[in-house]
Amino acid sequence: MSIPRRTFLRGGLLTAGGALVVPRTAQAATAHYPVNRAPLRPSSYLRLPPGAVRPAGWLATQLDRQVTGLAGRYQEFSHFLRFGETGWTRSDLDGWEEVPYWLRGFGDLGYVTGNARVLADTERWINAVIATQASDGFFGPSRLRTVLNGHADLWPHMPMLHALRSWAEYRGDTRIDGMLTRYFRFMAAQPDGVFSDGWGATRWGDTIDVVYWLFNRTGDTSLLDLTRRIHQHSANWVDRVASLHNVNFAQGFREPAQFWQLSGDDLHRSSSYRTYDSIMAQYGQFPGGGFAGDENSRPGYGDPRQGFETCGVVEFMASHELLLRTTGDPVWGDRTEELAFNMLPASLDAQGKAIHYVTSANVVQLDNGAKGRRQFDNDFAMQAFLPGVDNYRCCPHNYGQGWPYYVEEMWLATPDGGLAAALHGPSRVSAKVGDGTVVTVVSDTSYPFTDTITFTVSTPRAVAFPFAVRIPGWCPNPSLTVNGAAVAAQGGPRFVTVNRTWANGDKVVLRLPMAPRTRVWSRNHNAVSVDLGALTFSLRFDERWNRFAGSADWPEYEVKSGSAWNVGLTPNQQFSVSTGGSVTDPFTLASTPVRISARVRDIPDWEVDGENVVATLSDGPVATTGAERTVELVPMGAARLRITAFPQTGGAKTWGTPGVLCRVQNKNSGKVLSTSDARIVQFADDGNADRLWRLVDLGNGKVKVRNERTGKVLGVDGMSTANSAQVVQFDDNGTADHRWTLVDNGDGWFRLRNVNSGKVLGVDVMSTADSARVVQFDDNGTADHLWRIIPDGVVRIRNLNSTKVLGVDLMSTADSARVVQFDDNGTADHNWRFLPDANGYFRIRNENSGKVLGVDGMSTANSARVVQFSDTGTADHLWRLRPDTDDLWRVQNANSGKVLGVDGMSYDNSAQVVQFDDSGTADHLWRLS
Numbered sequence: 001m002s003i004p005r006r007t008f009l010r011g012g013l014l015t016a017g018g019a020l021v022v023p024r025t026a027q028a029a030t031a032h033y034p035v036n037r038a039p040l041r042p043s044s045y046l047r048l049p050p051g052a053v054r055p056a057g058w059l060a061t062q063l064d065r066q067v068t069g070l071a072g073r074y075q076e077f078s079h080f081l082r083f084g085e086t087g088w089t090r091s092d093l094d095g096w097e098e099v100p101y102w103l104r105g106f107g108d109l110g111y112v113t114g115n116a117r118v119l120a121d122t123e124r125w126i127n128a129v130i131a132t133q134a135s136d137g138f139f140g141p142s143r144l145r146t147v148l149n150g151h152a153d154l155w156p157h158m159p160m161l162h163a164l165r166s167w168a169e170y171r172g173d174t175r176i177d178g179m180l181t182r183y184f185r186f187m188a189a190q191p192d193g194v195f196s197d198g199w200g201a202t203r204w205g206d207t208i209d210v211v212y213w214l215f216n217r218t219g220d221t222s223l224l225d226l227t228r229r230i231h232q233h234s235a236n237w238v239d240r241v242a243s244l245h246n247v248n249f250a251q252g253f254r255e256p257a258q259f260w261q262l263s264g265d266d267l268h269r270s271s272s273y274r275t276y277d278s279i280m281a282q283y284g285q286f287p288g289g290g291f292a293g294d295e296n297s298r299p300g301y302g303d304p305r306q307g308f309e310t311c312g313v314v315e316f317m318a319s320h321e322l323l324l325r326t327t328g329d330p331v332w333g334d335r336t337e338e339l340a341f342n343m344l345p346a347s348l349d350a351q352g353k354a355i356h357y358v359t360s361a362n363v364v365q366l367d368n369g370a371k372g373r374r375q376f377d378n379d380f381a382m383q384a385f386l387p388g389v390d391n392y393r394c395c396p397h398n399y400g401q402g403w404p405y406y407v408e409e410m411w412l413a414t415p416d417g418g419l420a421a422a423l424h425g426p427s428r429v430s431a432k433v434g435d436g437t438v439v440t441v442v443s444d445t446s447y448p449f450t451d452t453i454t455f456t457v458s459t460p461r462a463v464a465f466p467f468a469v470r471i472p473g474w475c476p477n478p479s480l481t482v483n484g485a486a487v488a489a490q491g492g493p494r495f496v497t498v499n500r501t502w503a504n505g506d507k508v509v510l511r512l513p514m515a516p517r518t519r520v521w522s523r524n525h526n527a528v529s530v531d532l533g534a535l536t537f538s539l540r541f542d543e544r545w546n547r548f549a550g551s552a553d554w555p556e557y558e559v560k561s562g563s564a565w566n567v568g569l570t571p572n573q574q575f576s577v578s579t580g581g582s583v584t585d586p587f588t589l590a591s592t593p594v595r596i597s598a599r600v601r602d603i604p605d606w607e608v609d610g611e612n613v614v615a616t617l618s619d620g621p622v623a624t625t626g627a628e629r630t631v632e633l634v635p636m637g638a639a640r641l642r643i644t645a646f647p648q649t650g651g652a653k654t655w656g657t658p659g660v661l662c663r664v665q666n667k668n669s670g671k672v673l674s675t676s677d678a679r680i681v682q683f684a685d686d687g688n689a690d691r692l693w694r695l696v697d698l699g700n701g702k703v704k705v706r707n708e709r710t711g712k713v714l715g716v717d718g719m720s721t722a723n724s725a726q727v728v729q730f731d732d733n734g735t736a737d738h739r740w741t742l743v744d745n746g747d748g749w750f751r752l753r754n755v756n757s758g759k760v761l762g763v764d765v766m767s768t769a770d771s772a773r774v775v776q777f778d779d780n781g782t783a784d785h786l787w788r789i790i791p792d793g794v795v796r797i798r799n800l801n802s803t804k805v806l807g808v809d810l811m812s813t814a815d816s817a818r819v820v821q822f823d824d825n826g827t828a829d830h831n832w833r834f835l836p837d838a839n840g841y842f843r844i845r846n847e848n849s850g851k852v853l854g855v856d857g858m859s860t861a862n863s864a865r866v867v868q869f870s871d872t873g874t875a876d877h878l879w880r881l882r883p884d885t886d887d888l889w890r891v892q893n894a895n896s897g898k899v900l901g902v903d904g905m906s907y908d909n910s911a912q913v914v915q916f917d918d919s920g921t922a923d924h925l926w927r928l929s
Contacts (some may be wrong), residue, residue, distance in 0.1 A: 008215040022050035027378055030417040032432035034216045039224070043259045044328025045412035045420055048431055050111035055407045057426030057446060058586050062345070062352075062403050063113050069352030070387065071400030072118060077554055078102070078389045087141025088160070089128035095141040097199075098397045099125075100160035101677065105400025107163050111170045112407045126167045129160065131856045137186030150199045154207075155200030157183070159398075161210040164545055166324065168272040180214050188601045195233035202248040204234040205255035209322065212261065224262060236545050241278060246293025246308060247394075247553075249279055250315035254323055261326065269327065285524035286361040286645040287536040288346075288636060289338030290316065293378040294358045299823075302524060303616040307358025307376060307383075310347045310395040310867045313339055314402040324422060330493040333422055334473045337404070337534045338424075341448050344402050345587040345637030347395075354385035354555050355399060357392045361636075361644040364541075365612045368548065373886060374800050375613045379724065385557040385640075387550065409579055411441075418466030419508075420495065424453060432663045433465035439502070441467075446583040447512070448534040449593045449635075455508040467508065468497040472534060475694040476510045482508050516575035516596055517874050520648065526620040527645040528571045530596060530633055536640035537596050537633035540589060541565045565601035565614075567631065568622060568647035592638040602626030603647055604734050605655040607700035614643075615699025616725055621651025625733050654713075654732040656696035656704055658929040659887045660791050663691050664705070666748050667786035667840070669768035673714075675707060680714060680727040680774040682763055685790075692792055695742075697887035702739045702755060704732065713738045714761075716776055721757040724764060727774045747788035748840025748880030750893070751779060760785045794847055796824060796929050800888055801922035802907045805830045808868055809910060813849040818854065819866040819913045821902055834881075841878040841894050843871060852877045855915055860896040863903060867914040888925040890918060898902055901925045 290308030
């Protein structure tokens with residue numbers, strides 16, 4: 001029967017007495033590893049115990065560096081991990097997510113490597129955690145019992161549950177069954193709010209996974225009642241994206257598919273697919289497997305420069321791995337590999353000693369400076385490589401699960417007593433198959449850097465079992481042989497299963513032919529990325545590393561570019577692949593074993609912004625006159641600075657982001673810029689189309705001034721640097737005289753300074769006549785050098801900080817109605833018109849009400865409310881537009897001298913818009929559209 005998301009399925013909760021126990025399903029007759037008991041749906045694949053799979057080759061290198069790097073030695077550095085100073089070993093002390101995050105990855109690191117130190121430390125921690133359990137089942141820091149709205153905060157327990165489960169599976173420690181049974185009884189006794197509050201509200205799939213595990217071991221049906229209650233009262237992932245926080249999404253979107261195992265309702269399974277598709281369609285339109293989640297995903301911020309948090313990378317991988325086992329759909333294996341081979345290694349330095357908070361597909365400088373222009377959702381420094389205990393906090397404690405979990409999920413058991421090679425790479429697995437015989441299979445490969453995987457079976461005797469191998473979706477023509485004999489295998493994504501009796505030394509050879517291919521990201525400016533198999537490639541350019549702080553053991557690095565990076569390419573070209581380097585150490589520029597040569601063209605207008613963040617892409621294909629040249633591309637994971645989503649060249653589009661349609665008015669004459677054939681002149685503002693322009697933002701503090709009718713841009717005749725040189729319009733061919741900067745005069749006027757000559761836009765001999773020549777001249781302070789834009793027609797005024805637009809509360813038409821910010825949902829109160837007034841001022845009139853922007857009571861105080869009012873001519877109804885960079889403006893009140901902002905820098909809908917001293921905060925900056 002179908003089970004709607006919000007229908008509470010009643011059943012007996014856990015009690016101290018005996019519980020109903022259900023038998024295992026018939027699957028258990030052939031499976032050698034735990035299967036789902038009825039009524040849970042059978043899983044397609046089964047987890048092997050930690051330690052069954054060991055890494056080899058390049059993968060072993062990554063795990064070894066994790067042992068000697070940040071995760072393996074973090075106890076030495078992180079004050080959160082001091083053994084006797086945390087509530088996870090002494091319940092009277094404080095503690096939150098850091099120890100559970102770290103121990104989860106640390107323990108599994110020991111299980112897959114066999115490192116004695118890591119295993120001994122893990123045992124010490126696990127024993128101490130077990131010892132904190134109270135008689136009512138709660139364990140860990142006692143403070144967490146009541147810290148969340150008066151009830152328990154159980155989010156930090158979620159990763160700890162996984163650490164305990166892995167330990168139980170690895171060591172066979174039966175104490176964990178009893179411990180978790182008591183803990184889940186405690187959980188069942190909690191109020192409903194424990195499931196809906198705090199960070200855990202969107203992440204309960206983590207707990208469900210362990211609840212199912214315990215149910216399959218004990219058969220206690222009250223655990224299923226607990227699962228139903230969790231699903232009922234936690235965040236709704238079934239018919240919506242419950243959170244745009246990147247880690248919440250990475251962990252949470254899979255919860256409906258997990259619940260599907262209990263509900264049997266296909267709606268739940270399909271919901272996880274649909275939600276994944278939704279977030280990736282809007283925010284995941286660049287290579288690497290992640291999405292734009294530099295804390296929270298934000299509408300309008302999907303450029304390849306946006307970062308994906310390192311926690312998000314490893315949690316997304318873990319979700320994909322779980323969904324592969326649960327659904328049997330090989331596409332989740334493809335998605336896991338894309339993250340593991342491209343984004344995960346890029347999130348750390350090559351030695352694994354330092355980490356950063358976000359990893360971007362396009363990044364040309366990794367510094368330790370905070371970015372104040374809302375390029376990223378967070379306003380703290382996120383890009384330098386650091387140990388990051390307090391700077392990054394969650395990521396360095398949590399990232400350690402990435403490679404160990406990947407290794408553990410490379411091989412899965414099948415319910416019919418077989419094995420599945422689910423994720424590829426060099427490895428070795430030992431597992432029971434068929435009649436219970438323990439076999440070892442070695443995966444001998446340098447995949448994904450080479451295309452062939454040889455599986456060699458070692459068995460003490462002949463044994464029959466099914467052997468499944470995953471064919472990736474990027475491979476249309478695989479080949480598969482068993483002892484040299486061909487086996488039919490079609491293109492992926494799919495599993496191919498070979499059923500036979502296996503003998504010692506049997507070999508299965510899977511070849512996955514690789515050829516360079518391009519992807520065009522049509523939803524992201526038609527950008528182009530280049531792939532070879534599961535690897536995505538990035539432009540190789542000079543990385544200049546500076547250890548600005550820290551030590552050799554705990555370094556802190558900034559990385560800056562020492563060579564040009566601003567290039568684009570066409571997707572339809574012949575690429576050349578070369579090999580070499582080291583297949584055991586593939587994620588460094590010096591040793592990467594595979595490279596691609598590509599033909600590119602320079603895009604001079606693509607630069608960094610004022611805070612050294614790469615400018616956003618422009619719509620392609622773009623026109624460029626730069627000479628074609630050959631560059632080297634390297635795997636994304638080997639490049640710490642990279643361009644991975646390339647602008648597409650070979651078209652007619654010009655670089656830059658066009659601003660609002662406007663007229664450009666001269667202060668001295670009152671006339672506006674116009675064209676007279678090629679020449680630029682001034683003319684009366686009579687509404688002619690020649691008078692309309694757009695300031696095209698280049699993302700680097702520079703603009704081009706483009707005529708709306710002709711499509712040509714403002715330049716200087718012959719690229720002259722002389723005074724009185726004629727300003728002309730010309731095809732946008734990338735010359736330096738086409739670039740201008742806006743210099744704020746502080747009074748509603750600005751100067752347009754030419755990048756090539758350094759001179760400013762003026763009118764010949766300060767003429768006030770129609771058709772007077774517009775020229776460039778030394779900046780000598782004359783009034784004809786001052787200009788302002790007059791936005792044409794109806795515009796929206798969007799806040800940089802919140803991305804919301806200026807509107808009127810409840811669409812009111814009354815005097816003194818509050819002016820607020822709100823999501824851009826198309827209502828008429830979001831439309832405004834700029835009415836020019838004297839001295840560089842405007843009245844800003846609302847299209848819905850006909851009233852103008854003003855300040856309540858004509859106040860001159862900070863935080864005074866901005867309201868709408870009838871146009872009575874008072875000074876508080878007058879505003880200036882003062883230019884900033886990046887197509888941003890400050891809106892300054894004539895009466896108070898203060899600028900338009902949002903109360904408390906709020907991100908909320910209906911937050912009050914106020915006036916405030918111009919303190920430089922991001923909420924004081926607005927974009928017109």
